[in-house]
Amino acid sequence: MDRVYTLNKVELSEIKALLGELYARFSTVENEEAALACEVAATRLPAGLLALLRIVASGYARSGYILIRGFEIDDEAIGDSPQHWDQPWHDRPYLREELFQVLLSSAIGGVFGWRTQENGRFLRHIVPIESVKNEQLGGSSATTLMWHTEEAFHIGRADFFTLMCYRNREKATTNIACVDDLDLPEATVEILRQPRFIIFPDKSHTPVENSSEQWKLNAEAFSAIQEMMDNPQSVSLIYGRSDLPMMRVDQAFVSPVDGDEEAAAALAELHEALDRAAITLQMEPGDIVLLDNLRVAHGRSVYQPDYGPKHRWMRRVNIDNGRRINFGLRDSQKIRIML
Template identity: 45%
Template sequence: MTHSTDTPVRAPLHVHPLTPRECAGIEQLVDQLAASFGSVETSEFADACALAAQELPRPLRELAHRFKHLHLPCSALLIRGVPVDDSRIGPSPAHWDATWRNPPTLREEIAQCLLTSALGEIFGWRTQENGRFLRHIVPIERDRGEQLGGGSSVTLVWHNEEAFHEHRCDFLSIVCYRNEERAETILATIDDFDVPDDLWAVLSAPRFVVLPDTSHLPDQNISAHWRLDDDAFERIRRMYAEPCPVPALSGSRRRPFIQVDEAYMRAVDGDTQAQAAFDWLIGRFNAHKCSVVLEPGDMLWIDNKRAVHGRSVYQPNYGPRHRWLRRVNVTMNLRGSMPLREHAVARHIV
């Protein structure tokens, strides 16, 4: 059953404030994991986290179960009150290339991975920060005009994470550490409008190509913490050179999945009918969008197969208190990506 504390903000977003008992249960599990791990960035931690998530308070496990199996009338869910210690986590980083081991945010990172693991298995991309599970989303001045998490001067347009990839995540979580600039996270879901038969026939056919976004390119992955493995980007290069046509909508007409990245997606060359249908779909998302200003301690769960998201334009307070979010991807089928991982227990997709 849905808990009485769950309240709708505006479809597709619902809110669940954590209760004191739920917070205590989370903190106890974080204590246990923090005693054994100084980093969340290992397969061993991810395995331990998956097991620990089975011990979360039952209301949270039930909430995750109902959300991921489409029992709730929403494609995004906001959990409020996740512990974030503003003084301990230190200044907002100037870049995503921050330390992996024993960071001041370790407890917050463990809590996010723990709660997110109630939805599935956490994983990373070798072509995005060398497989990092828990990414920093901070404003980067050189990227302010880009369609990247570090952008700010342009709207981050509608997208599913890694829409170009067949093993894109099923769900993602975003936790807010700071957002004094009041940037808005925007959301829309396919459930909020009907797709006419003629448009469904076009949008559900493989008449579109999606290119990898620039966060998966070598020049966006130069780091002081690892040596770039250029071979990992070979498949990305092939995707650019020979993109495989895909549908924008798939699955059940009643509860379809979506595969959309407005900035990197187009109809196949010369298919004006498909481009018009895609433009219609983007227009529907625009007409049915909602927005939320994330506060410290907010955790947003997004169904990456049923909702698109983006971000408003904002003016960063470049410095020690600028906007700071963290993101984790999860899949319900880790086994499916095994051919694209280094070995069976690795969680980094190439």
């Protein structure tokens, strides 16, 4: 399967018509009604594009990702790049772009947010933030963002997610490695399939990284995260069928069980194998990359932002398509919110 799909003029026209319908109905994508409308509209995406997305959604696509190009962003119309992820939820000049990303994401499954990450926002802003430039967070820039799968520590992590590029004049690269492409000895894989590793929650799910001017922080929402910090459970890093393996990776937050030198060696081998298997994407405005979060690890290169009105700007959307039974982890009133 070709890993890059370029939208043609006919497809762009059909997508523009769908976006027009959605734009006329909603001032935000951040609610149940808009998300459901995007799921319904996604069934009317151009046939060739929809078929490709459904193939990837099955989880059987060996590449583990697909890059979709051809959507044009009006650089002036979307306004300045945000200086922080903490932005208003309504009446934004980039609503058209948000609808496009949710529309394509909804062909894969249902979009969702995390209560412990921006209070459940579906579309996260990923922009450079100088105060965290050296951290393992999306807002970093002065350090390589290490290999990870989204929410590797959590059983309810996304099946898939999309990244959309609004701006990238710094030419930062997104690094990708699929579990199918890892060159590892069978003995190492066997160790990685055993529950001999601990993955702690990353910093984006802590209260200090969720303080916002848009909502009042609910400390109680973080109790489950704190429990995972205080009493972590050992897990395997590679799991599932041998002919269609899955993996969870978070290089900055994973460690072997105390004293397990064999597991420590296998973990080092895994990270080295990810480095060898890596491919890099230099995304351009309008690009969307869809990644299989159960089979693909990703990261990001170092880059130098000027923290100005045109600095790098990406958006991320989590997708659940039923590949894991996790309804018991959902908010009973708002099913698109993971607890």
